[in-house]
Amino acid sequence: MVSTGFDFRPGAQVPLSGGAGQTAATCALSSAAYRDGPVTDIKKADNDWHQSKITAPKMSLFEPNLGEAFCRAVQTRMLGGGRAALIQSFGMEPQTVVEHCLSASRIRKERDTKLTVLMGVFGVLFLPGLLLWLLVFQLRRSLAGASNKRAGALGMVVLVGFAVLGVVFLLKLPFTGFWGIYLRAMLIAPVVGWLWAKQVCERTAADLRERWSGLLSGGGVPAKIPEAVPRNPNETAAEQLRQNLARLTAEQNSNLVFYAGPKGILGMGTRWGSWQLAEELVPKDPDKDIDPFRSWDIVRAVHDQLKQLERTPLHTGGFPTPSVTHWIVAPVGEGASSVSRPGDDGYLIRPAEIQRICDTQQFGSGNRHYLGVQFVLWDGQLVITLLVNVTVLHHTLRIEVTGHALGPVHGMFSGKPAAKTETVAKAVKFWETKTRSLPLVDAKEVVRLAARAPLTWFPPVLDHLGGKLALPEPFGLRHAWADQPWRHRFMADDALRAATPVLRVVHQAAIRVLEEHDVDTERFGNRAGFLSGAVQGAEPGKADVYNA
Structure with a gap:
């Protein structure tokens, strides 16, 4: 039976992330699930090629924060x-990020369940009063969000004015008996419910912030998602979620990548350098023909040599063990909104098909074969990929080595939660100031969470009223918010230094194969020596941008 790459075996397999295998990039992106800032903060992390889209809310009272929208x-x-x-996320574990999103959503769901009960007891039973309070808070929120500072101050005046009118209304109520009691309770009950809801929101906010901080501190925060563990054959939703997580991992391990013009190979970063060795195939002995060989023979020899890159004649540090992979690169348009993968054999291109593409699809339409050596450095924040392509056209053998670098996740994702404080003047020594702590959840945030809570059971309705976040396409967790590595001196050095030894290994392996097949390698050796010298002065460029 051919493996599909998916884990459909029965049994209680508990997804529990946070242990070995997590990286800085994984933790940084996972922390976004627990954040409580405005959703517009995600725009800070967008790069030139990938832009997130935020749908404006129809009612700002239902607008999500960053963590809610991201999850x-x-x-x-x-x-x-x-x-x-999906586009592969090199240097990180996308399944871990998704599991943290599920875990954060579960925590918020538990909070929203309690808030929904409070809304039912203190809101629905006293609906007129609840609607009046929500109307006032929505009006204040709209005015406070205006660019005019006077409008923001007016919002506070409206809230205070409503409170004063409410007190007058309670003291001089024209009704007595049941309706008198109900009308008084109508204005008081939502306030009591708000006080209770504030405690619920504070506890949840503290939990979310602790997880947010723990991820960025390397504490190994686990993502517990028991809803992904089917306990009996009838729990189809849990089984489907477990299969979707397994499918996500299988797609992450796919050996098919996509070239999108100036955007480079999606997920690997733009191509910053390219070196070509192209010479004529001439027999070593003029009286004999060349011993026939294929491109795959050279690629296989290069593959074996690249596997030994971590070896060095000196007892010093050097390359870590590299990942050497045969990649199939499919061309897509620069503005492509989606990509597609074959579903056979767990999203993997089979070895026989890889060899066929390497030997035959070298000119014209179709996918191309590249042998890649990849280094994941800086705890996953830097991914260096060097790709080798071998082609034979007529009597010319061409060996091309290209460098790709994917930089660190944007710094926005690395910010730890800051304590909420304010600086005020002292009561007596008014010329001095003091700093005091503020609650994690203020009054308007409690109202927002309580108003959203009942609608969280109907996500499409909540998306319609509060707006939503649309991720950049074609989407991959890593490349969508990756920064340039050239702004970090040591990362840039690592990317540039990797090119020279890889290029030399490729040329040595290729020339050895040519000699074994009776090819005159003098010109190849001269050209390889020239490239070996030129690559020492390599500088990052835009190799995928062709000037007319």
Whole structure:
């Protein structure tokens, strides 16, 4: 039976992330699930090629924060039914990020369940009063969000004015008996419910912030998602979620990548350098023909040599063990909104097909074969990939080595939660100031969470009223928010230094194969020596941008 790459075996397999295998990039992106800042903060992390889209809310009272919007967008995009193919996230574990999104959503769901009960007891039973309070808070929120500072101050005046009118209304109520009691309770009950809801929100906010800080501190925060563990054969939702997570991992291990013009190979970063060795195949003995060989013979020899890159004649540090992979590169348009993958053999191109593409698809339409050596450095923040392509056209053998570098996750994802404080003047020594702590959740945030809570059971309705986050396409967790490595001196040095030894290993392996097949390697050796000298002065460029 051919393996599909998916884990459909029965049994209680508990997804529990946070242990070995996590990297800085994984933790940074996972922390976004627990953040409580405005959703617009995600725009800070967008780069020139990939832009997130935020749908404006119809009612700002239902607008999500960054963590809520991020979890909803990632879960829908990466686990949704009939979703488009994903771009691999090199240097990190996308399944871990998704599991943290599920874990954060579960924590918020537990909070929203309690808030929904409070809304039912203190809100629905006293609906007129609840609607009046929500109307005032929505009006204040709209005015406070205006660019005019006077409008923001007016919002506070409206809230205070309503409170004063409410007190007058309670003292001089024209009704007596049951309706008198109900009308008084109508204005008081939502306030009591708000005080209770504030405690619930404070506890949840503290939990979320602790997980956020723990991820960025390297504490190994686990993502517990028991809803992904089917306990009996009838729990189809849990089984489907478990299969979707397994499918996500299988797609991450796919050996098919996509070239999108100036954007480079999606997920690997733009191509910053290219070196070509192209010479004529001439027999060593003029009286004999060349011993026939294929491109695959050279590629296989190069593959074996690249596997030994970590070896060095000196007892010093050097390359870590590299990942050497045969990649199939499919061309897509620069503005492509989606990509597709074959579903056979667990998203993997079979070895026989890889060899066929390497030997035959070297000119014209179709996919191309590249042998890649990849280094994941800086705890996953830097991914260096050097790709080798071998082609034979007529009597010319061409060996091309290209360098790709994917930089660290944007610094926005690395910010730890800051304590909420304010600086005020002292009561007596008014010329001095003091700093005091503020609650994690203020009054308007409690109202927002309580108003959203009942609608969290109907996500499409909440998306319509509060807006949502649309992720950049074609989507991959890593490349969508990757920064340039050239702004970090040591990262740039690592990327440039890797090119020279890799290039020399490729040329040595290729020339050895040519000699074994009776090819005159003098010109190849001269050209390899020239490139070996030129690559020592390599500088990052834009090799995928061709000037007319």
